[in-house]
Amino acid sequence: MTDYATTSQGDRVAYDLRGTGPALVFVTGAGPDRADDPVTAETARLAADAGLTTVTFDRLGRGESPAEGRLGLDRELAAVAAMIEVAGGSAVLVGHSSGCSVSLRAAEAGLPVTGLALWEAPLGDPAATTQAWADEIERLLDAGDTENAMRHYMKDMPPEWLAGMEASPAWPALASVVAAYRADAQSLAWAQRALEDGTLDVTVPVLAMYGTETFPEMPVAAASIVAQAPKGTEKEMPGAMHSWEPGPMAAELAEFARASAG
Template sequence: MSSVISADGTAIAYTRIGQGPAVVLVDGAMCFRRMGPAGPLARQLADRFTVWTYDRRGRGESGDTAPYSVEREVEDLDALIKEAGGDVYLYGISSGAVLACDAAARLGGIRKLAVYEPPFIVDGTHEPRPDDYLDRMDAMIAQGRRGDAVATFMRTVGMPAFLVALFRLMPNWPKLKRVAHTLPYDFRVLGDTGAGRPLNAQRWAGAQLPALVMDGGKSPQYMRNAAKALAGALPQAEYRTLPGQTHLLKPEAVAPVLKEWFA
């Protein structure tokens, strides 16, 4: 296992494949190197880039130092960018898209940014997340109810109840429960962006670099509106829709776009 030490002493595990300019991939909720889209996408990009995938803190083989803060996750990315030579392209998906935007606003060493479907709620096309959502998620984790936390998250992102019940019987369910304690981390990254209000563009005013914000042509309207809103909030952003894609983005659909954007 390769790892880099973040500013607070936490070991962040990573994998590097390919050859060429460095690209760092930032996962969304519950994903890590052994479970999620980053590994397959890295293999799609490795013919043109050196691709860095990593386990966000608390997941996979990375450490997890309390107390959590979003700033610590940005520092994790800073350490990884420096390990990659201090000159990278950055791609994030879902909550990882938001973390990537925060990093782009605060850190140097990022040439270009690309993100896919930040899970914001910026208008009335989706019910806002309840004000006590994070408190309830924290309580479930504190009480050891990891399965309930995962199920709550799945219902929040729109999965029907019968599918959630089926997921509890699948082989990946224990893996999901092992990273359930990081769900509150993701919602702290999201902050107040689920309240059904316009985004605060000042949050990313420091991201003075070319950015590409993408959504899927078959994704829910609220997610597409969120992507458009983020494109409007970033100082130098382009907006693009990937036809036929949903929030479960296929690596083979986004890889050619990233190759073009990062060329």
């Protein structure tokens, strides 16, 4: 059953809490909410069955966490902080895609993060390129041009993903969700700059993962994160098309969360 928490910035966040034990908070990337993300939900359920506390939540502006105005990284970090509190006061963050950069920023900002389990962080372009991409998304959002903002956000993704969205009669509504991606763009630009400058300051254990069938840049990104994380490890896991397999992932997260907690 859905529960709700209010962040320090006044946003209302919908979440599901399961299990007891060392905690995991799942931070999704751009796109999914709990209702259309069965892989994360199943992983959280299996991890809870294995003796962990798990929290899945709808990020701001998505699903049952509606939010108005400028949905920047500061508000997203406040939502993550609220979910860590729900989980018991400290947690491993499980980042997926751009949720990896949000999670990295949360750890560097001093939130009570015990570890980072990161799945396929989409990093690797020059920092200036990533910053220009993020700036254009923000410009289009500020102009109210959500359709072109969504096109720009997805410009480096497989073209069939965007084509499928544009072919849907619900395209305008689908595009409007890009207003919630401002924090993703900001966090990716920040993370890419930190990696390029060698200034990433994350001291908690980091597990950077990628699927057995994935895009070529994903293992490279994992290696670049681990190179700057004193307690970093990279690992190939069962998975394809930017997603993991719930059973092996839940087992890996259970082991990592217990090690990070103690």
